[in-house]
Structures are given as C-alpha cells and as structure tokens.
Amino acid sequence: MMPDYALIFAFALVAVGFAAVSLVASALLRPSLPDAVKQSTYECGIEAVGSTEVKTNIRFYLFALLFVIFDVEALFVLPWAVTVRELGPVALVEMLVFLVVLFLGLAYAWGKGALAWDIPVKKRAA
Numbered sequence: 001m002m003p004d005y006a007l008i009f010a011f012a013l014v015a016v017g018f019a020a021v022s023l024v025a026s027a028l029l030r031p032s033l034p035d036a037v038k039q040s041t042y043e044c045g046i047e048a049v050g051s052t053e054v055k056t057n058i059r060f061y062l063f064a065l066l067f068v069i070f071d072v073e074a075l076f077v078l079p080w081a082v083t084v085r086e087l088g089p090v091a092l093v094e095m096l097v098f099l100v101v102l103f104l105g106l107a108y109a110w111g112k113g114a115l116a117w118d119i120p121v122k123k124r125a126a
Helices: 002-029 058-082 089-112
Strands: none
Touching: 058 089
C-alpha cells in the first residue's frame, strides 16, 4: 500500500521541485535593467483616458460555462457510442438519463435567457 503512494508522492515532489527550480533559475538568469519606459503603464501606444476597468456582462460567462459543459458531454458520449453494443442496454439507459439531465439544464438556461445575445446597449449622451 505504501509503495503505491510513495510513487505518487515522488512524482508530486519532482513536479513541485521542477517548478521551483525553474522559477528561481529564471529570476537569477534574466536581465534586470529597469528604466522609466519599462516601468510605465504602457510601453507603446496612447495613454489610457478614463477608467480602464471594463465590466463584462455575466451572460458571456454563462455562455462559456454552458459551452464547457456540452464540450465535456461530447467527450463522454463519443467513447460510449463506440462501445455501446458491448456495454448492453444498461449503458443505453444510463446515457439517456445523462442526456436528459443535460437537456433539462439547457432548457433551464434557455428559459433564464443565458443564451440570449440581445444585450441592451447603453446610449451615450451627446
């Protein structure tokens, strides 16, 4: 039992050690020549006017999250479709339950307007 976990611990230790050595080596080997241009907000282009904080509508995040969910669904369905005859009818029922749950989630998101792209645009005062 312990040798199995020792291998995992050794792998994690090597990964953390590699990351630490890489960070320390890059900090020691990089050139460090700060000047006013490098310390400025922008090295090229025009200076920012007004607030640089941009508020993104939450619908974009919801849409991206739905995309990830259905992308992972495709990862589950493809191997199942390749081996469905060997798995039998129980696997068919399980996949139908999985797809129904995802469809209900899609219907809920659609009903809440998470997939609507008609975001109202604020008009600027002239």
